[in-house]
Amino acid sequence: MKKYQDQYFEGERPLFAEADAKITGTTFGKGESPLKESRNIDLEHSIFKWKYPLWYSKHVTVNHTIFEKIAHAGIWYTDDLQMTDCSVQASKTFRRSSHLTLTNDHFSNAGETLWNCDHIKIDHVQANGSYFGMNSHDIYIDHLDLIGNYAFDGAKNVEVHHSTFVTKDAFWNCENVTIYDSVINGEYLAWNTKNLTLINCTIESDQGLCYIDHLTMRHCRLLETDLAFEYCQNIDAEIDSKITSVKNPISGKIHAKSIGQLIMDSTKVDPAKTTIITDTKTTKEKSA
Structure with missing residues (x-):
């Protein structure tokens, strides 16, 4: 499983279609759809600051994570999320x-x-x-x-x-x-x-x-x-x-x-x- 620890991403779709990844302590700044089409994602202690974080995703766990106000319409067309x-x-x-x-x-x-x-x-x-x-x-x-x-x-x-x-x-x-x-x-x-x-x-x-x-x-x-x-x-x-x-x-x-x-x-x-x-x-x- 790929690991992202204490990182910062911005811009549109920085981790588009990411699969089999553990993401910890990571901030997603300005930029739409950072994890669109992702699969098998384990996400914890992270922050979403912008729109549409998890669209068309599957098999996702999200723990101790913040979705700020502008991260609206955050989880659409997604299946199997905890x-x-x-x-x-x-x-x-x-x-x-x-x-x-x-x-x-x-x-x-x-x-x-x-x-x-x-x-x-x-x-x-x-x-x-x-x-x-x-x-x-x-x-x-x-x-x-x-x-x-x-x-x-x-x-x-x-x-x-x-x-x-x-x-x-x-x-x-x-x-x-x-x-x-x-x-x-x-x-x-x-x-x-x-x-x-x-x-x-x-x-x-x-x-x-x-x-x-x-x-x-x-x-x-x-x-x-x-x-x-x-x-x-x-x-x-x-x-x-x-x-x-x-x-x-x-x-x-x-x-x-x-x-x-x-x-x-x-x-x-x-x-x-x-x-x-x-x-x-x-x-x-x-x-x-």
Whole structure:
């Protein structure tokens, strides 16, 4: 294996199509695509200062490495990459890439990151930026702390554990999403999604959980969540708290501690198709 130690490169494509190399303590300065088309690269304790560091690469490990702000659109069309203990200031870091493992990484500007990617594993990652994970699929997440709106729009086959999302319009237009033991804070959660399961989650969402087909909830708490379940169908929800208000669910069952206000407009939905059960009789019903 070829070794690069404590070196500095600049200019366009300085290590184009490099293969079977270990790169340590190296800085890639001004110049696009320093490792484009690379193969079998072991990269550690290095710095990328410019655009498009790892395009069309395969079989790459990146450890303790910094991607500065101008190193945006850094990893596109790449397959089989592991990134561990990295600090990423750049946006748009992953696009149309496959088999990605991200561990103990920090993305300070994660806007438009992880778009159209697949087979992703995220473990103890912090990210700040909107449109994270758009149109990606086959994703396993454990301990993701994400701040930024429109997270995972259009994602499919997502499993989440022990995570925190501060994001409005999260999980829109998704299919097959299961979230365990997590906290979600943000307006308009999960509209237009199919097959959403939430287990042991705490949720605060203005007009959250609407327009969903097949929604399952177990041991969840809804904090100040109003106008929930509008036009949802095939609901199976067990809520361990009060719901501020429920509006026009299409079908299924909702069991909660109490519901502050239940709105069932018979000109919009058939109330008989939804079973509402509360543990305390505090529900105030409105016909519209």
